[in-house]
Amino acid sequence: MHEFSIVSSLLDLVEADVRKHEAKAATRIVVRIGEMSGVVAELLTEAFHVCKRGTLAEQAELVVEKQEVLISCGCGYKGPIKDRRFICPVCGTADVEATAGEEMILQQLEMEVE
Numbered sequence: 001m002h003e004f005s006i007v008s009s010l011l012d013l014v015e016a017d018v019r020k021h022e023a024k025a026a027t028r029i030v031v032r033i034g035e036m037s038g039v040v041a042e043l044l045t046e047a048f049h050v051c052k053r054g055t056l057a058e059q060a061e062l063v064v065e066k067q068e069v070l071i072s073c074g075c076g077y078k079g080p081i082k083d084r085r086f087i088c089p090v091c092g093t094a095d096v097e098a099t100a101g102e103e104m105i106l107q108q109l110e111m112e113v114e
């Protein structure tokens with residue numbers, strides 16, 4: 001499953017950050033999933049609960065937020081798309097660039113420090 005490899009790299013990132021700050025463990029992890037990233041929040045949470053065992057994020061709470069798709073168009077339009085169609089809502093071209101919503105990002109990480 002796609003989500004397992006995502007969670008595994010997320011946990012690597014979290015553990016590296018926890019070590020960098022010389023903290024004991026991660027307590028809260030907030031991620032934002034782009035609507036076009038193809039990541040399913042429920043599957044991600046499920047994979048997290050399986051993969052977190054034995055890691056520095058074992059006790060952490062995972063919060064999943066959704067990031068809507070934002071585009072930038074040659075006509076000057078910048079903003080969300082309409083009806084989940086990947087075209088400019090102003091001029092109708094499909095030649096637009098996504099500026100958000102294509103990936104998953106680690107938004108916030110809280111950790112326990114001794």
Ligand SMILES: [Zn+2]
Binds near residue numbers: 090
């Ligand atoms: Zn446009």
